[in-house]
Amino acid sequence: MSINIDFEHKMHAHCETGTLVGLLRHKGFNLTEPMAFGIANGIFFGYFESKNFPFPTFIVRTRPGEVRTKLAKSLGIKIKDFKFKDPKKGMDKLDELLASGQAVGAQVDFFYMDYFPEWMKVHNNVHFINIIGKEGDKYIVSDSYHREKALLDAHSLQKARWAGGHMSPKGFLYYIDKVDSSVDLEKPIKKGIKKACRNMLNLPIPFIGIKGIYKFADKINNWPNLVRDTEHLSHEIMKINMFLEDQGTGGAGFRYMYATFLKQASEIIDDANLNKMSERMMLIGDDWRSISYFAAKIGKKRDLGTDKIKELSDLIRKQGDVEKIFFADLKKLY
Amino acid sequence: MAEKNHADMALEVTQLIIDKLNITHVTADKVNIETPLFSEENELELDSIDAIEIVVELQKSYGVRINDELPTREILYSIKSLTDFLIKENATEKIG
Numbered sequence: 445m446s447i448n449i450d451f452e453h454k455m456h457a458h459c460e461t462g463t464l465v466g467l468l469r470h471k472g473f474n475l476t477e478p479m480a481f482g483i484a485n486g487i488f489f490g491y492f493e494s495k496n497f498p499f500p501t502f503i504v505r506t507r508p509g510e511v512r513t514k515l516a517k518s519l520g521i522k523i524k525d526f527k528f529k530d531p532k533k534g535m536d537k538l539d540e541l542l543a544s545g546q547a548v549g550a551q552v553d554f555f556y557m558d559y560f561p562e563w564m565k566v567h568n569n570v571h572f573i574n575i576i577g578k579e580g581d582k583y584i585v586s587d588s589y590h591r592e593k594a595l596l597d598a599h600s601l602q603k604a605r606w607a608g609g610h611m612s613p614k615g616f617l618y619y620i621d622k623v624d625s626s627v628d629l630e631k632p633i634k635k636g637i638k639k640a641c642r643n644m645l646n647l648p649i650p651f652i653g654i655k656g657i658y659k660f661a662d663k664i665n666n667w668p669n670l671v672r673d674t675e676h677l678s679h680e681i682m683k684i685n686m687f688l689e690d691q692g693t694g695g696a697g698f699r700y701m702y703a704t705f706l707k708q709a710s711e712i713i714d715d716a717n718l719n720k721m722s723e724r725m726m727l728i729g730d731d732w733r734s735i736s737y738f739a740a741k742i743g744k745k746r747d748l749g750t751d752k753i754k755e756l757s758d759l760i761r762k763q764g765d766v767e768k769i770f771f772a773d774l775k776k777l778y
Numbered sequence: 779m780a781e782k783n784h785a786d787m788a789l790e791v792t793q794l795i796i797d798k799l800n801i802t803h804v805t806a807d808k809v810n811i812e813t814p815l816f817s818e819e820n821e822l823e824l825d826s827i828d829a830i831e832i833v834v835e836l837q838k839s840y841g842v843r844i845n846d847e848l849p850t851r852e853i854l855y856s857i858k859s860l861t862d863f864l865i866k867e868n869a870t871e872k873i874g
Contacts, residue, residue, distance in 0.1 A: 704845070736830050
């Protein structure tokens with residue numbers, strides 16, 4: 445079996461949005477990655493402490509998959525998706541879709557993406573790729589994090605699609621069934637902004653949105669009491685850098701991506717106020733990047749006295765103050 | 779000021795990284811500018827934590843913000859891609 449779908453491969457900042465805009469582009473709809481993220485109100489903050497997590501954690505975007513479903517709802521995009529208990533049925537369905545000429549998005553465990561070097565491999569069950577053909581028993585993959593199209597053997601792909609554990613992919617596949625490339629973006633943009641403001645300012649949950657940033661600032665002071673030793677604390681503090689910069693966020697915990705969305709939105713709907721908000725969000729991104737840098741530095745040097753953790757906490761709290769004003773001002777626009 | 783060529787600029791960027799990260803085991807002229815920056819093969823022996831330091835330093839030194847418009851990982855792929863980015867952004871003179 446040899447199928448090679450004519451698909452334009454591009455690198456993107458984030459795998460979920462990158463996969464989605466790649467499939468949309470393939471169907472003739474050129475939507476930028478920040479625009480997809482913004483319309484789907486992907487910007488977020490949440491701080492979580494739970495028995496289900498080995499250590500407190502935070503998120504800077506909405507749940508994996510939500511950008512796809514919200515964008516589809518907002519723009520009237522018809523998406524067909526599938527999950528499979530039986531790997532054979534799931535692999536057969538993929539072959540069937542490819543044979544019919546569909547480029548297909550898939551959720552996978554990043555660890556099995558053999559085209560990346562060993563040192564990059566980590567288990568992450570919410571990586572997204574596009575599968576765009578097959579040569580013998582190898583699939584042709586367009587991965588937002590890889591410079592060129594890549595080949596992945598069927599055995600690795602099957603393991604990646606049915607990896608176990610938290611957020612397991614369960615063989616998830618999707619493709620774009622129908623999209624109207626002439627859709628007017630103005631209403632979806634404004635709706636996306638309103639929802640982002642609501643999520644950041646008004647959800648009545650004490651660890652979500654701005655309240656989540658403040659919760660993070662408070663609780664991080666207690667992290668030294670939750671760890672086994674300095675090595676463990678160093679690892680957890682350096683993960684702040686990883687979550688903000690190293691997981692396809694576009695930098696600064698998706699704040700740069702949101703700033704780019706606002707800039708592009710200002711041009712589309714001809715509203716100079718959005719451009720000003722974009723410039724402010726870019727500066728907020730710079731401050732998150734400073735936090736990321738500070739966390740990486742003290743973590744790496746094991747310079748983790750209570751004064752440094754307090755300094756980190758103060759920096760995070762200041763971000764809460766700044767984002768609270770930012771989203772309140774953004775909310776006033778629409 | 780005369781325009782820097784790609785090789786001079788690549789050497790300057792390599793030296794900046796070496797200085798900023800206090801790397802002592804290799805000199806700038808011995809670094810292959812095409813080898814992936816964060817791979818085991820790269821002479822600079824960087825880890826992912828160093829990436830943020832490089833990004834912040836480039837912003838301070840050349841006034842460029844590396845964000846999502848071109849994926850960070852594509853810009854940070856190698857010294858060559860970093861140099862290409864700075865030349866494309868017309869940011870070849872240090873400001874800080």
